[in-house]
Amino acid sequence: MVNRFIYGVDQLSKTIGHAFAWCIVILTLGTSYEVFVRYALNDPTSWAFDFSYTMYGAMFFMAGAYTLSRGAHVRADMFYRLWRPRTQAAIELTLYILFFFPGILALVFSGWNYGFDSMGIREVSVNSPAGVPIWPLKMLIPFGAGLLALQGVAEVLRCIVCLRENGWLPRLHDVEELEKQLIEQHSRAAMQETQQGAAR
Secondary structure (H helix, E strand, O other): OHHHHHHHHHHHHHHHHHHHHOHHHHHHHHHHHHHHHHHOOOOOOOOHHHHHHHHHHHHHHHHHHHHHHOOOOOOOOOOHHHOOHHHHHHHHHHHHHHHHHHHHHHHHHHHHHHHHHHHHOOOEOOOOOOOOEOHHHHHHHHHHHHHHHHHHHHHHHHHHHHHHHOOOOOOOOOOOOHHHHHHHHHHHHHHHHHHHHHHO
16 A cells, blocks of 8 residues: 555656656757747847746756656765665655755745745746746746655655665666666676686
């Protein structure tokens, strides 16, 4: 039951993270269009700057939970990686309770007020005469923080399972860093060479 909840939250974070990842494609197209009309046609747009930070901000707010679900947030793990799983889980659980949840819940509540006030006045950007609406971006703050808090609950449960079983639950797998793939490829090649040497 606990494992199903953890993987259900992981899947939700993955779905939303993948959906908002398309913002980078839209951002690339918009920026490319701006560069073309600015330098080739000498006719810059009045909305490109607001458009770029809105797209990037949306992706940033809504991908945080997905990143947490993959254990991909930046961490100084020079000591952490040497510890036993139970020790890692105990430290993580303590840090989630002391620092993560107070900060994230503050962001949810203050972000809701901030976004709701912005929506109430239909706030637009003051950076250009185009009047690009920015209240939708501000409304994403509490939703992104809420999703991050939900993923935090799943991570706390993951820590509790690790404390009980002395092993981490495997994470959902959808993407992998190139560095990890290269290390595994090198390890396989080295193992094959060793086996071929032993066979001779």
